[in-house]
Amino acid sequence: xxxxxxxxxxxxxxxxxxxxxxxxxxxxxxxxxxxxxxxxxxxxxxxxxxxxxxxxxxxxxxxxxxxxxxxxxxxxxxxxxxxxxxxxxxxxxxxxxxxxxxxxxxxxxxxxxx
Amino acid sequence: xxxxxxxxxxxxxxxxxxxxxxxxxxxxxxxxxxxxxxxxxxxxxxxxxxxxxxxxxxxxxxxxxxxxxxxxxxxxxxxxxxxxxxxxxxxxxxxxxxxxxxxxxxxxxxxxxxxxxxxxxxxxxxxxxxxxxxxxxxxxxxxxxxxxxxxxxxxxxxxxxxxxxxxxxxxxxxxxxxxxxxxxxxxxxxxxxxxxxxxxxxxxxxxxxxxxxxxxxxxxxxxxxxxxxxxxxxxxxxxxxxxxxxxxxxxxxxxxxxxxxxxxxxxxxxxxxxxxxxxxxxxxxxxxxxxxxxxxxxxxxxxxxxxxxxxxxxxxxxxxxxxxxxxxxxxxxxxxxxxxxxxxxxxxxxxxxxxxxxxxxxxxxxxxxxxxxxxxxxxxxxxxxxxxxxxxxxxxx
Numbered sequence: 001x002x003x004x005x006x007x008x009x010x011x012x013x014x015x016x017x018x019x020x021x022x023x024x025x026x027x028x029x030x031x032x033x034x035x036x037x038x039x040x041x042x043x044x045x046x047x048x049x050x051x052x053x054x055x056x057x058x059x060x061x062x063x064x065x066x067x068x069x070x071x072x073x074x075x076x077x078x079x080x081x082x083x084x085x086x087x088x089x090x091x092x093x094x095x096x097x098x099x100x101x102x103x104x105x106x107x108x109x110x111x112x113x114x
Numbered sequence: 115x116x117x118x119x120x121x122x123x124x125x126x127x128x129x130x131x132x133x134x135x136x137x138x139x140x141x142x143x144x145x146x147x148x149x150x151x152x153x154x155x156x157x158x159x160x161x162x163x164x165x166x167x168x169x170x171x172x173x174x175x176x177x178x179x180x181x182x183x184x185x186x187x188x189x190x191x192x193x194x195x196x197x198x199x200x201x202x203x204x205x206x207x208x209x210x211x212x213x214x215x216x217x218x219x220x221x222x223x224x225x226x227x228x229x230x231x232x233x234x235x236x237x238x239x240x241x242x243x244x245x246x247x248x249x250x251x252x253x254x255x256x257x258x259x260x261x262x263x264x265x266x267x268x269x270x271x272x273x274x275x276x277x278x279x280x281x282x283x284x285x286x287x288x289x290x291x292x293x294x295x296x297x298x299x300x301x302x303x304x305x306x307x308x309x310x311x312x313x314x315x316x317x318x319x320x321x322x323x324x325x326x327x328x329x330x331x332x333x334x335x336x337x338x339x340x341x342x343x344x345x346x347x348x349x350x351x352x353x354x355x356x357x358x359x360x361x362x363x364x365x366x367x368x369x370x371x372x373x374x375x376x377x378x379x380x381x382x383x384x385x386x387x388x389x390x391x392x393x394x395x396x397x398x399x400x401x402x403x404x405x406x407x408x409x410x411x412x413x414x415x416x417x418x419x420x421x422x423x424x425x426x427x428x429x430x431x432x433x434x435x436x437x438x439x440x441x442x443x444x445x446x447x448x449x450x451x452x453x454x455x456x457x458x459x460x461x462x463x464x465x466x467x468x469x470x471x472x473x474x475x476x477x478x479x480x481x482x483x484x485x486x487x488x489x490x491x492x493x494x495x496x497x498x499x500x501x502x503x504x505x506x507x508x509x510x511x
Contacts, residue, residue: 089270
């Protein structure tokens with residue numbers, strides 16, 4: 001089954017990271033991706049820019065309302081994601097535990113049958 | 115299932131969980147397995163007797179046939195849910211996989227409880243709804259949502275392996291104990307439903323013991339529930355009031371059940387259920403309340419407190435210490451518990467009782483007042499009020 005791992009965090013903490021810390025995080029993710037790839041579990045993933053670089057659109061009755069910032073106003077924002085292939089939820093949770101981030105949401109991907 | 119067919123009822127009790135587990139592994143669809151098996155039992159109601167030579171085999175064949183019919187009727191296109199992930203685990207009884215799937219931590223606690231009672235216990239949705247004081251439609255929706263999540267989220271039909279097993283087994287035990295205690299809490303008024311819920315939890319624990327005979331915590335949980343349940347007829351007085359352990363008529367206890375429970379307890383690593391069962395065993399083995407070995411109970415609570423770090427356990431520990439070594443020692447242990455139990459009426463109630471015993475009457479009356487401001491149930495309120503009045507009377511010259 002396919003799962004999305006959504007990574008949440010405080011933008012400020014990410015922005016305030018020293019170059020060394022940022023490098024450590026990047027290296028940790030590279031190791032994580034290597035581990036996933038070795039098991040044939042890595043399907044994709046990326047880091048996302050901060051919530052300040054975000055724009056949200058809401059469409060209603062032919063009008064488009066554009067707002068500056070993310071759809072949800074919270075302290076923790078969606079900061080990145082992985083798309084993985086896992087045998088079952090237990091395996092996906094195992095990968096999420098190994099993911100070098102504090103908050104990871106595991107979402108099954110809906111797969112449409114022909 | 116409203117069945118009035120003795121042979122079917124017996125087959126239902128004995129074989130429901132095993133057949134459902136087997137069918138779920140075969141069909142890779144819990145929902146389909148459950149509905150087909152339900153159909154098979156309904157067919158049995160109308161066609162038994164004659165009772166077949168091998169009832170479970172007959173039921174399995176009937177259920178398989180119904181499953182094929184159901185699959186044929188619902189076009190493939192409408193069946194979008196992914197198939198259950200079934201791992202090859204020949205070493206395990208299928209019922210064990212069913213239990214771990216129903217108690218998966220990705221499901222809400224409510225869903226785990228409902229699904230376990232439905233799939234493993236074989237209770238009807240109506241019975242479960244009655245136990246938890248919700249409407250039948252609400253309970254049916256809860257069970258349907260849970261089954262859908264198992265399928266859509268890819269919750270596997272498997273027994274966890276390695277270090278994961280310990281953690282997940284604790285989760286299963288928590289579900290069973292919750293069924294037991296919720297039954298008591300939610301339906302205090304209706305003794306019949308309460309007893310039914312409690313004995314269902316015990317039946318589930320008994321099944322788990324037979325599947326995992328070497329797990330001392332599983333045996334301890336069954337023993338703990340049986341020791342509590344054996345006192346059911348002495349807990350409520352003829353006027354409907356709760357009777358405290360010390361005042362219970364011990365001849366009303368089910369001593370045969372107590373014996374059975376004690377036989378389950380074997381020395382093992384001191385887990386939370388084993389320690390609680392050992393405490394309950396100390397209480398039930400005292401012939402009279404005054405024969406209770408409070409020193410042993412205080413020591414067991416001490417171990418339990420160390421293991422769990424729970425403030426409620428500390429409160430109980432303090433009560434045991436007060437009984438064993440005097441109210442002063444117990445009182446000292448309550449210091450600082452307010453921060454952790456700010457809304458718990460038993461903390462000021464316990465303090466009041468200990469102050470009263472020490473003759474510190476005015477302080478005791480103040481504490482009874484605090485407890486009365488926090489207490490929830492009418493029965494306990496009345497008890498506290500009468501205690502305060504009694505204490506105040508002691509104040510007057």
